[in-house]
Structure formats: structure tokens, C-alpha cells
Amino acid sequence: MDLAQTAETEALRTEAREWLRAHVPARPLPSLETAEGFAAHREWEAELYGGGWSALSWPEEYGGRGADLFGWLAFEEEYWAAGAPGRVSQNGISLLAPTLFHHGTAEQRARVLEPMARGEVIWAQAWSEPEAGSDLAALRSRAVRTEGGWLLSGQKTWSSRAAFADRAFGIFRTDPGAAELHQGLTYLMFGLRDPGVTVRPIGRLDGKPAFAEIFLDEVFVPDEDVIGEPGRGWRIAMSATGDERGLTLRSPGRFLAAADRLTELWREAGDPADTALRDRVADAVIGARAYRLFTAASASRFAAGAVLGAESSLNKVFWSGYDIALHETALDLLGPDAEAADGPWAEGYVFALAGPVYAGTNEIQRDIIAERLLGLPKGRR
Amino acid sequence: MRFLLDDEQREFARSLDALLTAADTPAVVRGWAAGDHGPGLTLWRRLADAGVFALAVPEAYGGVGPLPVETAVAFVELGRHGVPGPLVESVAAGVLLGGVGGPAAKEWLPRIASGTTVVSLALEGYGPYALDADVADAVLTVTGDELRLTRGAGGATGPGAATGPGVPTGPGVPTGPGAASGPGAASGPGAASGPGVPTGPGGSTGRPAPTGPGAPTVSVDPARRLFRPEPGGEVVAAGPGVREAARAAGTWATFATAAQALGCGEALLRATVAYVKQRTQFGVPVGSFQAVKHRLADTLLGLEFARPLLYGAAVELADGAPGAGAAVAAAKVAAGEAGYAAARTALQLHGAVGYTEELDLAWWLRRARPLRDAWGTPSACRARVLAG
Numbered sequence: 170m171d172l173a174q175t176a177e178t179e180a181l182r183t184e185a186r187e188w189l190r191a192h193v194p195a196r197p198l199p200s201l202e203t204a205e206g207f208a209a210h211r212e213w214e215a216e217l218y219g220g221g222w223s224a225l226s227w228p229e230e231y232g233g234r235g236a237d238l239f240g241w242l243a244f245e246e247e248y249w250a251a252g253a254p255g256r257v258s259q260n261g262i263s264l265l266a267p268t269l270f271h272h273g274t275a276e277q278r279a280r281v282l283e284p285m286a287r288g289e290v291i292w293a294q295a296w297s298e299p300e301a302g303s304d305l306a307a308l309r310s311r312a313v314r315t316e317g318g319w320l321l322s323g324q325k326t327w328s329s330r331a332a333f334a335d336r337a338f339g340i341f342r343t344d345p346g347a348a349e350l351h352q353g354l355t356y357l358m359f360g361l362r363d364p365g366v367t368v369r370p371i372g373r374l375d376g377k378p379a380f381a382e383i384f385l386d387e388v389f390v391p392d393e394d395v396i397g398e399p400g401r402g403w404r405i406a407m408s409a410t411g412d413e414r415g416l417t418l419r420s421p422g423r424f425l426a427a428a429d430r431l432t433e434l435w436r437e438a439g440d441p442a443d444t445a446l447r448d449r450v451a452d453a454v455i456g457a458r459a460y461r462l463f464t465a466a467s468a469s470r471f472a473a474g475a476v477l478g479a480e481s482s483l484n485k486v487f488w489s490g491y492d493i494a495l496h497e498t499a500l501d502l503l504g505p506d507a508e509a510a511d512g513p514w515a516e517g518y519v520f521a522l523a524g525p526v527y528a529g530t531n532e533i534q535r536d537i538i539a540e541r542l543l544g545l546p547k548g549r550r
Numbered sequence: 551m552r553f554l555l556d557d558e559q560r561e562f563a564r565s566l567d568a569l570l571t572a573a574d575t576p577a578v579v580r581g582w583a584a585g586d587h588g589p590g591l592t593l594w595r596r597l598a599d600a601g602v603f604a605l606a607v608p609e610a611y612g613g614v615g616p617l618p619v620e621t622a623v624a625f626v627e628l629g630r631h632g633v634p635g636p637l638v639e640s641v642a643a644g645v646l647l648g649g650v651g652g653p654a655a656k657e658w659l660p661r662i663a664s665g666t667t668v669v670s671l672a673l674e675g676y677g678p679y680a681l682d683a684d685v686a687d688a689v690l691t692v693t694g695d696e697l698r699l700t701r702g703a704g705g706a707t708g709p710g711a712a713t714g715p716g717v718p719t720g721p722g723v724p725t726g727p728g729a730a731s732g733p734g735a736a737s738g739p740g741a742a743s744g745p746g747v748p749t750g751p752g753g754s755t756g757r758p759a760p761t762g763p764g765a766p767t768v769s770v771d772p773a774r775r776l777f778r779p780e781p782g783g784e785v786v787a788a789g790p791g792v793r794e795a796a797r798a799a800g801t802w803a804t805f806a807t808a809a810q811a812l813g814c815g816e817a818l819l820r821a822t823v824a825y826v827k828q829r830t831q832f833g834v835p836v837g838s839f840q841a842v843k844h845r846l847a848d849t850l851l852g853l854e855f856a857r858p859l860l861y862g863a864a865v866e867l868a869d870g871a872p873g874a875g876a877a878v879a880a881a882k883v884a885a886g887e888a889g890y891a892a893a894r895t896a897l898q899l900h901g902a903v904g905y906t907e908e909l910d911l912a913w914w915l916r917r918a919r920p921l922r923d924a925w926g927t928p929s930a931c932r933a934r935v936l937a938g
Contacts, residue, residue, distance in 0.1 A: 170619050172553055172865050239551055432936065444929060451932030455859070455880040462858030465553040473554065483854055486847070532840070538850060539843030543823050548838030 172465060174239060181225075181236060182243040188220050189251035198254045200516055202377035207291075207333040210257035214288025222248075224262050224286040226417075227270075231282040238416065238468040245422035250429070260330060261285040261292030263417045265338050268356070272397040272405050281358070293331035293361065295339030295383055296406070298324060303533045305340075306350040306403065310385060312341040312357065318391040319343070321359060324384050329527070331381035332370035336360050340402040347400075354402035358394040365389070375510060375519045415481020416468065418528060419488045421461035424495070427517070428457035431499050438502050449498040456491045463487070479541035482534040489524030489531060496521045553861070555623065562601075563623045569600060570631035576910040582634035583772035587685050590634055591668070597633070598665020606802060607644040611659030615644065618867035621802075622809045622860050629813025629889075629921070632913050634773040636682045638810065638925060639671040642803035643690050646671065649795025650697060654786035658688060672779050673800050676925055679767065683777035691779045692796040700783035771916040797875075803925040805867065805878045808860055808885040811921040815853050815889035818896040818914050822846065826899055842899060849895045852888030859884045879926060879934035886922035886931075893918035 174182070198213065199206035217223040218232060226241045227233025236244070256262070262285065269278050284290040301308040310323025321341055331337060337359060344353025361368055365388040370378035397405045435450040463484070471477055496518040500507035509515065525531040539545045555563070573593050582590045597603065605621045607613025615621075621641065628637055644662050647655040661667035670686040672679060680689045689700045767776040823846060826837030836842055859881040866874040893915050897904045904911065922928065 170553060170555055170559070170861060170865060172551055172862065174551055178551075435936075444933075447936065448929060448932045451883070451935045454935055455883055455932075456855075458862070458877075458880055459855040459859045459884055462553065462862040463855055465551060466858050466861075469551060469553045473552070480854075483851055486851055487855055532844070535844040535847035536840065538847035539837075542850060543819075543843075543846055545823065545827065545837040545843055545846065546835050548834070548840065548843070 172462075174243065178237075178239050178243050181234075181240045182247055185222065185244045185247040186251070188222065189247055189253055192216060192220065193251045193253045197252075200377060201255050201257050202332075202373070202379040204333060207257060207330075210254055211288045211291060213254050214256070214258050214286075214291075218287045223258065223288070224266065224282075227266065227282065227286070231278065232286045238471060241417070242420060242422065242464065242468065245420035246425060247422070249420070249422040249426035252426075257330065258285060258288055258291055260294050260334075261290070264294060265292050265358075267417075268338075268396060268405060268408070271408060272356070276393065277396065290336055291330060291334040293328045293334040293337040293381075295325040295328050295331070295337040295359075297327045299326055302327075303530050305406075306354075308340065308342060308354070310339075310341050311345065312343045312355055312390065314343070315389070318389055319355070319357065319395070321357075321365075321385045321388040321390055324382065326382045327371075327380050327527070328383055329380045331361060331368055331383055332378040334361055337383065338396070340406050343399050343402075351403040353400055354406075355399045356396040356402035356405045357390050358396065359385075359388055359390050363388050373519065374522065375515070415477060415484050416464055416471070418485070419492075421457065421464045424457040424460055424488065424491060427492075427495055428453045431495060431502075434499060434502050438504075446498070446501060449494070449501070453491075453495045453498055456487075456495070460488060460491065479537050482529075482537040483542070485528060486525075486531050486534045486538070489521075492521040492524050493518075553858070553865075555619070555861075559619060559623055562620060563627055566597075566600060566602070566624060566627040567630075569596060570627060570633065573631075575631040575633055576913060579632050579634050579773045579913050591685070593633065594635060594668065595665050597628075598663075602628075602637075603640055603644070603665050604663040606641045606648070607659050607663040608648045611648060611655055611663065613644065613648075613659065613663040615648075616802075616867070618802075618805065618864040619861065621806060622864045625806045625809030626813040626816070626860075629810030629815075630817045632773075632814070632817065632917065634682075636668060636670040636680075636686060638803050638806040639681055639686075640669045641806050642673075642799040642925075643669040643671045643688075645802045646690060646692070646697070646795050646799035649798050650787045650792055652787055654697070654699060661687075670777075671799070671803070673796050673803070676800060676803070678778050679776040680779045681777075681924075682775050683779065684766065684775060689777075689779050689783070691783065692792060692799075695789055695791075695793045696785055697787040697792045697796070698783035699786045700780055769920060771913070771920050773913065774917070774920055800925070801867070801875050801878050804882045804931070805860075805863060807921055807925040808856075808863075808878070808882040811882075811889035811918065812853060812856050812860055812885040814914055814918050814921055815849070815856075815885070815892035818889070818892040818911070818918065819846065819849050819853060821911050821914070822849075822892075822896045822899050829901075836899070845895050845899065849888075849892050852884075852891050856881065856884035856888040873938070876935050876938055879931035882926050883928050883931045883935070886928055889918045890922045 198209040201207055201210040214223055221234055222244065224232060225234040225236040225244055228235050266282060266285065269281060285292060296305060298308045298310060310321065310325060312319040312321050325339060328337065340354045340356050342353060343355040347353030365386040367384040369382045371380050371382060373379040431450055431453050439446060439450065467477055467480060496514055499514040500518060503512065503514065506512060540547055578589045578593055581588065601614065602624045604613040604615065605617045605624060606615040608615055640662055644659060647659050658667065658669065662669055667687045668685055669688050669690060670680040670683045671690045673692050683689045683702065686702050689702060691698045764777055764780060769776050826842055827835050829836050863874065863877040863881040866877045896911060897915060900911065903909060
């Protein structure tokens with residue numbers, strides 16, 4: 170048992186650190202949930218791509234470096250420690266791209282991946298619907314066969330980044346007569362500015378249009394934008410929620426950096442006599458370390474050939490709860506200043522609040538943990 | 551990086567698990583709490599034969615240590631099976647004496663490693679008690695830079711040797727399931743007192759041991775017998791080296807306790823999952839209710855995020871990393887809290903029967919909290935984490 174990195178990983182880390190030191194903007198970019206901030210973050214993605222960092226785990230032919238999970242984890246630690254901007258292309262890179270690598274065609278990969286990595290095309294996920302949230306298989310939006318492709322109709326919602334993004338991927342009902350709800354679904358990609366698409370931004374708690382509703386009225390999708398076999402969309406979508414992608418949704422580096430910032434804040438602003446608050450700061454440090462080591466163990470298992478399934482649910486429940494607790498601790502340290510909406514922890518706090526809800530609610534994740542990891546009987550949800 | 555146990559380490563865990571499953575540890579614990587240390591000391595020798603007590607003893611003194619990863623593996627199993635006795639103390643004493651060296655190390659370490667002796671330990675800064683001092687052949691105490699050793703009657707001369715006057719050994723000693731509810735036992739939780747076990751607050755009715763470690767303080771876990779070391783004893787080493795060795799021993803004690811707490815929590819979770827699958831209400835297993843599932847899922851989360859902290863600390867200890875102390879403290883906070891949370895979950899989800907001594911579960915329920923606090927309270931460990 171060891172935690173030693175290979176020379177290759179360490180070299181990658183050093184290279185990343187130097188590059189980031191020279192390139193990370195001195196002043197934080199405007200919030201990426203605004204038009205101005207979105208554009209600035211898009212430019213940052215292009216700069217990252219220029220350095221070979223925007224999708225370093227992809228093969229070189231698509232603009233990556235062929236880095237393994239350990240390399241990616243090391244890069245992420247450097248990235249967040251350097252105070253680099255949030256990744257506006259995350260949905261594409263961590264959700265759609267792995268789906269294309271597993272289920273897409275060579276033509277799709279050649280066409281879609283590079284513009285994604287350059288930040289030219291920003292992707293949004295179009296999965297949830299008004300009547301299909303945790304019960305995603307209840308989705309009703311349909312794709313009807315037409316000459317050379319499909320016509321999409323229906324409504325998607327809670328689509329992160331869709332207010333400013335270019336394209337979206339999602340699952341649609343192509344066989345309404347299928348025996349089971351999760352049969353007869355098809356995974357496909359479409360343009361958010363295509364004819365028949367209406368995007369209505371939705372303000373999140375702080376009013377920023379962080380997500381949107383998408384109305385679809387006979388939107389044409391050519392066959393080349395269907396991922397995998399028609400009718401197999403559910404299985405493809407579910408494979409995007411588990412496996413190594415469970416590891417890449419939120420990297421430990423992000424929380425290690427946040428815990429460091431919190432510790433700094435505590436040293437500056439904390440009252441040494443307030444041991445209750447001190448303990449919460451310590452818990453943030455411990456939690457970041459736990460998450461890093463938990464991920465190291467998962468990555469080691471993955472490297473040894475194991476399939477990571479339901480344990481990604483442990484991962485998600487952990488970081489989403491952790492993120493809120495860490496930000497609440499920061500706000501408590503700030504005292505009366507915490508109320509300022511433009512304060513240094515405000516945006517992160519609002520972002521963290523959504524964690525237990527998106528990417529599969531924590532209720533669903535806990536059901537998965539209980540049923541698949543603990544072997545408890547299925548019940549009604 | 552390969553942050554996984556290797557085949558040999560996994561096999562070590564499996565063999566200890568098999569040994570302890572066959573040993574009927576609930577019966578051993580009941581005996582231990584009632585003052586019948588014989589079965590516990592027999593088990594002690596078998597654990598020694600499996601290599602457990604050699605893990606922290608340096609090779610020069612007949613051990614194989616220090617092997618922190620294997621120590622963690624062993625103590626998770628010991629915690630899971632609820633093994634009683636000054637296990638942590640004996641391992642930490644190995645680290646202490648190994649660090650100090652000299653005649654005391656020569657005399658005691660080979661015997662600790664081979665399991666022919668039982669040692670307890672109290673270190674300044676970790677609370678006043680030496681666990682199970684009445685069974686120990688030696689009680690080590692460090693104050694300032696002085697290491698003292700008090701010889702006791704102990705159990706080194708064989709199973710049963712530790713049973714002093716007044717200890718029930720004949721008929722009437724509780725041995726079976728439900729034994730804790732025998733005649734004279736108090737009926738509330740945390741008072742599982744068989745005949746002869748001290749029951750009064752402060753332990754004033756405790757039995758005298760032959761060479762007198764004094765009366766024990768009653769723990770909420772009746773199988774943990776807490777003694778304040780007698781003043782005096784022979785000074786076996788002094789100087790800054792003692793201070794340094796005591797620091798290392800304290801870190802190892804914290805580490806082994808964290809592992810035990812994790813194992814204790816695992817056992818509580820496992821028992822509770824089994825229970826909610828078979829306990830039926832409203833026509834369905836209670837384990838099919840979401841509120842029950844989620845509580846158990848959260849319990850698993852706590853344990854599964856404590857585990858990498860424990861093994862991460864083991865790796866740092868093995869590397870002699872400067873941050874090892876903080877890493878151990880982080881592991882102790884997480885494992886201690888997760889183990890205690892598992893106890894709360896077990897209590898809640900077993901319903902009323904969990905609040906009794908009817909089930910063996912009670913032994914684990916009562917141990918989780920002491921393990922959380924022993925050898926570094928959560929608060930002290932959190933401070934250690936931030937001290938770096």
C-alpha cells in the first residue's frame with residue numbers, strides 16, 4: 170500500500186504548476202453564470218486548450234495528453250490551488266465526452282471533441298423534465314422518426330449552463346410503446362439555437378441564470394447526432410453516471426484548495442477561544458483529506474481493473490454535504506460580513522447549496538447505497 | 551500509487567477474522583467484564599501467535615515492526631470482533647520501549663511481541679487511566695521525561711492467573727447469552743454488571759487485585775476496566791528520549807484506537823443491516839423504508855470515508871512523514887465519530903431491543919463512545935490537525 174506518484178505524474182504536476190503560475194488570471198473572472206462571465210470563461214477554456222490542459226485525460230489525437238486518473242487528480246490539485254477559474258466546459262468534458270468515448274462513433278468524436286475542448290462549443294445537459302426528476306425514466310419528451318433523423322418535441326428543465334451554452338445532450342422517448350419506462354429511450358445531441366428550440370433562463374437563489382428550461386418543437390436532429398443505438402439511451406445515460414465519471418465530477422483538488430482557504434481565513438479571523446468553530450475548520454481539513462484518500466483508493470481500484478459502480482454514490486453524497494458545511498463554516502467566520510452577496514464565499518455557498526440536489530439527488534444516491542452496497546430490499550421511493 | 555491493501559494484508563485480515571469468529575468473542579467479553587480474564591488471555595496468546603503484538607515491536611527486540619498498515623488491519627478486526635483488553639496499550643508500549651531502548655526494552659519487548667505478557671500504559675496528556683491494569687504484568691507511565699514501570703500480578707503466567715481474590719470463577723459466573731441480566735445486575739443500559747463487577751459510581755466497590763492497582767473506575771463499557779496508576783514505580787528511563795518515545799507511543803495509541811473504532815462501527819452497521827432485513831413491520835422489512843435506508847447509508851458513508859484516512863495515516867507512519875501525527879489525528883476524529891454514529895444508528899434502528907442487554911450488540915454499542923474519546927478526544931485531535 171502506498172501513495173507514491175510515478176515520476177510521470179510528478180512531472181505532469183510540475184509542468185501544470187508552472188503553466189498555471191504564468192497563465193491564471195490575476196483577478197478572478199466575473200461569475201460564469203452571467204453573460205459577461207460566461208464569455209470570459211469560454212476564452213479561458215481556449216487558453217487552457219492552448220496549453221494542452223483542457224482535457225488532459227483524452228488521447229492526444231483529440232487534443233489531450235493521454236493522462237491517467239492519477240495525472241488528472243494531480244492536475245486538478247494544482248489547478249484549484251492556483252485559484253484558476255471554474256470550468257464552464259465541465260458538463261461536456263466530464264459527462265458527454267466519456268459517453269462519446271464509450272458509445273459514440275469515430276466520426277462523432279472527431280467532430281465534437283476538439284471544439285468542446287477549445288471552448289468553442291459549450292455543452293449543457295438536457296435530462297430532467299418537469300415530471301421527471303429523480304424518476305428520470307418517467308421522461309416524456311419524444312423524438313419522432315423522420316427522413317434522415319429525428320424530430321424532438323417536449324420540455325427539458327434545470328439544464329445547467331443552458332442559458333448561455335451552444336449545444337445540449339439528453340435522452341428522449343423514441344418508442345412510446347415500450348414495455349418498460351426505461352426502454353425505448355434514445356441518447357442524442359442538438360443545438361440550443363436550432364429552429365424550434367426556445368431557451369428560458371431560470372434564476373437560481375442569487376438571481377443568476379445558472380440554468381434554464383428548454384422547449385422543443387419539432388427540432389430536427391440528424392442521425393449522425395444520435396449516440397449509440399436508438400432505444401438504448403437509458404443504459405448509455407446510466408453509464409455516464411457511474412464508473413470513473415463518478416470520480417471526475419468533483420475532484421478532491423477543489424476541496425483541498427477550499428479547505429486551505431478556509432484555514433487561512435480561520436487564522437486571520439478566527440477567535441482562538443471559539444473551539445466549536447475551530448473544530449468545524451478542522452473537520453473541513455479532515456474531510457478534504459478523507460475525500461482525497463477515498464478517491465486515491467477508488468482510482469487505485471480502477472487502475473487495477475475494478476468496476477466502480479455504486480460507490481460513486483458514496484462519493485457524491487460526501488462531497489455535496491461537505492461543500493455546504495465548508496461554506497457555512499466560512500460564512501460563520503466572516504460573521505456580519507457574510508451577508509454581502511459579493512463576498513468571497515458567497516458565490517461558492519450558493520453553488521454548494523445545489524449539490525445535494527443535482528447529479529442525482531442525495532435521496533436517490535442513498536437509496537443506491539442502501540440497496541447496492543448494503544443489500545437492503547427495494548422499497549417504494 | 552497503489553492505495554490498496556496487498557494480497558498478504560488482505561489474507562492477514564481474513565485469517566484474524568476467522569480466528570476471532572471461531573473464538574466466540576461475545577463470550578470472552580462477558581467473561582472479561584465479569585472479572586474472568588482466562589478466556590481473554592487465551593485469546594491474547596492466539597492473537598500473539600498470529601503476529602498481532604509483534605507489529606509495533608522493532609525487529610531488534612523480537613518483533614517485526616513497525617508495520618502500521620498491518621497494525622491497522624489487525625485493529626480493525628479486533629474492533630470488529632469486540633476483543634477486550636489493553637490491546638492498544640500493549641502495542642503503544644512496544645513503540646514506547648522500542649524508542650527508549652535499554653534494559654527495560656530488552657526485558658519487556660520480546661515478551662510483548664510473543665504475547666507472554668500483557669502491558670498497560672498511561673501517558674501524560676491522554677487521560678489518567680491505564681486500561682485493565684489489573685490484568686497487566688506491567689503498567690508503564692510517562693510523566694514529563696520520566697518513564698516508570700509498576701509490576702503487577704498480571705496474566706503472564708497463564709490463563710486464569712489474573713483472577714485474584716473475590717473474582718468469581720465458579721458456577722454462577724455468567725457465560726451464556728443474556729448472562730448480563732443475571733442476579734444482581736442493574737437493569738439499565740450501560741450497567742451490564744454480572745456478580746463481582748464493580749457497580750457503584752466511581753468504582754468504590756471494585757475488587758482488589760493482588761498487587762493493588764487500586765479500585766477501577768467503572769466504564770460505560772463494563773469490559774473496559776479503568777485504573778489510575780499508583781504513584782511510584784520504578785524509573786526505568788529518563789530524559790528527552792523518553793519524551794520523544796512517549797510522543798510516538800501516543801500517536802500509535804491514537805492510531806490503533808482509530809482502527810478499533812472503525813472496526814467497532816463496521817460490526818454495528820453489519821448487525822443493524824442484518825436486523826432491518828429480517829424485522830418486519832407493516833408487512834415489509836423495515837429496511838425497505840427510505841428513512842431507515844438513508845440512515846444506514848449515512849453510517850456507511852462515515853465509515854467508508856474514515857477508512858482511507860486510517861490507511862493514509864498508516865502510510866505516513868510507515869514513511870516517517872512529518873505530517874503523520876496530524877494524519878493520525880484526522881483518522882481518529884473520523885473513525886471515532888463514524889463508529890459512534892454507527893452506535894447511534896444501531897440503537898435507533900434496533901428499536902427497544904437495542905436499548906437492552908438482550909443482544910450481544912450491547913457490547914459494541916457501549917464501546918463505541920469510549921473508543922471515540924480514548925487516546926485523543928475528537929476535540930484534541932481536531933486541534934492537532936490544525937496544528938499541522
